[in-house]
Amino acid sequence: MMREFVKTYTSLYKEHEDTLNRSSVPLLNQQRSNAMERFDQMGFPDNKREDYRHLDLTAVLEVDYGMNLKRFNIPSNPHDVFRCDVPNLTTKLMFSVNDQFYPNEKPLNLPQGVLCGSLAELSKTHEALLAPYFNQLAEQSLDGLVHFNTAFAQDGFLLYVPENVILDKPLQLIQILQGPEEMLVQRRLLVIMEKGSQAQLLLCDHTLSPNRFLVNQVSELFVADNARLEYYELEMSHAATTRLSHTFASVGASANLSQNGMTLSNGLTRNNIEVHLNGSNSEANLSGLALVENEQFVDNHIWVDHAVPHCVSNQLYKYVLDDQSKGVFSGRILVQQDAQKTAAYQSNRNLCMSKESKMFTKPQLEIYADDVRCSHGSATGQMDETAMFYIRSRGIPEKEARLLMKFAFAADVIDNIHLDPLKDRMRMLVEKRFRGELARCAGCTAAQCS
Amino acid sequence: MAVESTNILEEVTSGEYKYGFITDIDSDSIASGLTEDVVRYISMKKNEPEWMLDFRLKAYRHWLTLEMPDWAHLKIPEINYQDIIFYSAPKSKKGPESLDEVDPELLKTFEKLGIPLEEQKMLTGMAVDAVMDSVSVKTTFKENLAELGIIFCSFSEAVQQYPDLVRQYLGSVVGYRDNFFAALNCAVFSDGSFAYIPKGVRCPMELSTYFRINAANTGQFERTLIVADDNSYVSYLEGCTAPMRDENQLHAAIVEIVAMEQAEVKYSTVQNWYPGDKNGKGGIYNFVTKRGLCKGRGSKISWTQVETGSAITWKYPSCILAGDDSVGEFYSVAVTNNYQQADTGSKMIHLGKNTKSRIVSKGISAGRSQNSYRGMVKISPRADNARNFSQCDSLLLGDRCGAHTFPYIDINNDSAVVEHEATTSKINEDQLFYCNQRGISTEDAVGLIVNGYAKEVINKLPMEFAVEAQKLLQITLEGSVG
Numbered sequence: 001m002m003r004e005f006v007k008t009y010t011s012l013y014k015e016h017e018d019t020l021n022r023s024s025v026p027l028l029n030q031q032r033s034n035a036m037e038r039f040d041q042m043g044f045p046d047n048k049r050e051d052y053r054h055l056d057l058t059a060v061l062e063v064d065y066g067m068n069l070k071r072f073n074i075p076s077n078p079h080d081v082f083r084c085d086v087p088n089l090t091t092k093l094m095f096s097v098n099d100q101f102y103p104n105e106k107p108l109n110l111p112q113g114v115l116c117g118s119l120a121e122l123s124k125t126h127e128a129l130l131a132p133y134f135n136q137l138a139e140q141s142l143d144g145l146v147h148f149n150t151a152f153a154q155d156g157f158l159l160y161v162p163e164n165v166i167l168d169k170p171l172q173l174i175q176i177l178q179g180p181e182e183m184l185v186q187r188r189l190l191v192i193m194e195k196g197s198q199a200q201l202l203l204c205d206h207t208l209s210p211n212r213f214l215v216n217q218v219s220e221l222f223v224a225d226n227a228r229l230e231y232y233e234l235e236m237s238h239a240a241t242t243r244l245s246h247t248f249a250s251v252g253a254s255a256n257l258s259q260n261g262m263t264l265s266n267g268l269t270r271n272n273i274e275v276h277l278n279g280s281n282s283e284a285n286l287s288g289l290a291l292v293e294n295e296q297f298v299d300n301h302i303w304v305d306h307a308v309p310h311c312v313s314n315q316l317y318k319y320v321l322d323d324q325s326k327g328v329f330s331g332r333i334l335v336q337q338d339a340q341k342t343a344a345y346q347s348n349r350n351l352c353m354s355k356e357s358k359m360f361t362k363p364q365l366e367i368y369a370d371d372v373r374c375s376h377g378s379a380t381g382q383m384d385e386t387a388m389f390y391i392r393s394r395g396i397p398e399k400e401a402r403l404l405m406k407f408a409f410a411a412d413v414i415d416n417i418h419l420d421p422l423k424d425r426m427r428m429l430v431e432k433r434f435r436g437e438l439a440r441c442a443g444c445t446a447a448q449c450s
Numbered sequence: 451m452a453v454e455s456t457n458i459l460e461e462v463t464s465g466e467y468k469y470g471f472i473t474d475i476d477s478d479s480i481a482s483g484l485t486e487d488v489v490r491y492i493s494m495k496k497n498e499p500e501w502m503l504d505f506r507l508k509a510y511r512h513w514l515t516l517e518m519p520d521w522a523h524l525k526i527p528e529i530n531y532q533d534i535i536f537y538s539a540p541k542s543k544k545g546p547e548s549l550d551e552v553d554p555e556l557l558k559t560f561e562k563l564g565i566p567l568e569e570q571k572m573l574t575g576m577a578v579d580a581v582m583d584s585v586s587v588k589t590t591f592k593e594n595l596a597e598l599g600i601i602f603c604s605f606s607e608a609v610q611q612y613p614d615l616v617r618q619y620l621g622s623v624v625g626y627r628d629n630f631f632a633a634l635n636c637a638v639f640s641d642g643s644f645a646y647i648p649k650g651v652r653c654p655m656e657l658s659t660y661f662r663i664n665a666a667n668t669g670q671f672e673r674t675l676i677v678a679d680d681n682s683y684v685s686y687l688e689g690c691t692a693p694m695r696d697e698n699q700l701h702a703a704i705v706e707i708v709a710m711e712q713a714e715v716k717y718s719t720v721q722n723w724y725p726g727d728k729n730g731k732g733g734i735y736n737f738v739t740k741r742g743l744c745k746g747r748g749s750k751i752s753w754t755q756v757e758t759g760s761a762i763t764w765k766y767p768s769c770i771l772a773g774d775d776s777v778g779e780f781y782s783v784a785v786t787n788n789y790q791q792a793d794t795g796s797k798m799i800h801l802g803k804n805t806k807s808r809i810v811s812k813g814i815s816a817g818r819s820q821n822s823y824r825g826m827v828k829i830s831p832r833a834d835n836a837r838n839f840s841q842c843d844s845l846l847l848g849d850r851c852g853a854h855t856f857p858y859i860d861i862n863n864d865s866a867v868v869e870h871e872a873t874t875s876k877i878n879e880d881q882l883f884y885c886n887q888r889g890i891s892t893e894d895a896v897g898l899i900v901n902g903y904a905k906e907v908i909n910k911l912p913m914e915f916a917v918e919a920q921k922l923l924q925i926t927l928e929g930s931v932g
Contacts, residue, residue: 352864365855370846381867
């Protein structure tokens, strides 16, 4: 079955190779044929593969998606239809519609040397700068989907922060999915943080039209020595959205990466996060929160690779599962030989709220050095009835007490957000979501997706 | 301090296998290789009924369609199954009637192993079934047990004398389709132990089996089947050793346990197969399938294992908790040194309501060894109020070894409470310092700490075995353990 899908896309590629190349740039084009070869070899992952055990993509790939290969212009102005109203959060706001970056109307007023915007556009003037980075991490991947993206991606988002430049305001990229028909979207992100630079980047995923979307996203994050990157991803899409995201990060000496992924509403989500700690004294903080209901599915696969001594990594992943939803967590910590004095922690907590909800977790440690402190913990269960009793004995009704407890459960992931206004906003959104007031994004319109 | 511990860890690698003697006994072996004829030959040799042969042949044909599993965190060199002798038995005229008739060489072997049958018989009152190469040599205390209605005999004897019981339960927990090694075992198993505890009987003594591979190039494929009927109790011990040889030998066993209503089975293993020399040459490949079925309400199966030997261990004792209120337990200490590799853990499959399971696994790796815990806890949709607690700790001695944890947790029921914890670290320097400061040498201190670390599991072993297990820990980690 999977083989046939691969065939469909390889023949599509052959047919449209010229169109693809013509409407893209050399930086992306020169990787294409190689990536296609790899994709043809590896194919789409089927659920016989250990890391795709709980995710069957057959139904997703069966759909006949449209691809915007000819790069038709974006029909509407996202500024008009979309308003993200995180109060007090002053961000440098940008948009992408499907896999196209939407040019900003006003300049962003960023410090000199910072490159931020369309990967294709910027590569025309800065190809020499970007070539050593683009696809360097993704190329190593053993997942056919990553090469599928490289073969078809025509544009993307680029953030380049030069040495010692600190961006004081967070950047926000709203990634909108919109289209008249079933769409396959190949999104690509490249973030390069030079030595000593600092930035905060917030990505918000929204779906604005009710048809099916398949998003295949590849992000590469390069965090050089002493640099600091905070990378937030917030997904609020609808039940017909499939998001397959692959994030690769390389972290240099004394650098710091925080990654926070929140899934508030979605259809089928798979997040692969691969962090390589390549410089000593570096630190990675990864956290995630998934609130799923109905038949939603969230699958987070984390891999932290400690290649050198004296690094620290933390993982905190929490799931709240309702109705017939399904959650998967797989976290792997690899401590390579001689990566002494490593401290690596991993925690996964899950609340199953209904009888039909399912949770599969697989926390893994793979350790080849002896002077390390590594731990992982996973717990799945229900609400603590004694705590419930305590709250109720204080005169709080049961429904409210349950909400309080659920909210408290989610709170420590939200606490990992370092942007205060976003943190407050997230609290509000999560509470709304638990109260059922947040649009169940089936007919998600702009006004609801606030 | 640092220098001293390096020395000690070097000494660790020089620890030698103390059970590596070869017993000079005539044995009756067939040519190496596996064909359908070999399967038929084994069956014929054992004078088996038709249904047994059918079972074997079905398994053999299924085995031909399988491939060796490669998902474990192990580097297994290619095994040529045509180089293995699938049947080897110590030569004897007929089954021995009493101990006096048993080959004195053989008795000496068991004496060296620390299980002098005579002494066992008189002092400990433990019933021993000793399996050498592939044949059960002697079962002690059979008569005493028979008075209570307990059947404890070699597997081949059970096939002859209690065919109905064997037929009912054989393959009911580990079928021939289960996995590659299980299929192989089903096809060629030559002997093993069989125990049946009737309703309401509490077995007054520990039942015990000793396995030993003696002949060169042989594979050992034994099969143990334990059936505990309603309200019964039995504690079963298993120990293994093998002589030192350059080439690798294969051991693919199956243990099946069935526990009926309110029955309790305790199964303890001290595994000390030859682990290979300090350069990783030779040693036993220990690919074992062990599974217990808690069939009845309120039944309980408890696995305790101390794994110190084998070049490669591939072993996942598991419990299927089918009866409501049933309990499964798994306690394990796995020690690896030199080039040993272990991938071991437990599976707890919760099917019944209010089922409970507990996994405590302690891994110790030294030298250049790789030690993995792999386990699965599965809660089925019907298993309301299931409870599991798993704890997997790893201790690393040396910077060239590895410790890994691969737990799988699948939850399909919202009333389940499942917890998993794992830590990996080296010996605490503060504890070492504290001991040193009290005048305890580093070597002794390491011993103290390792023993303390493994105590939780060793305490679960029956007394006689606990002493042996502690000794084995010391031998395996010789030098670092006092």
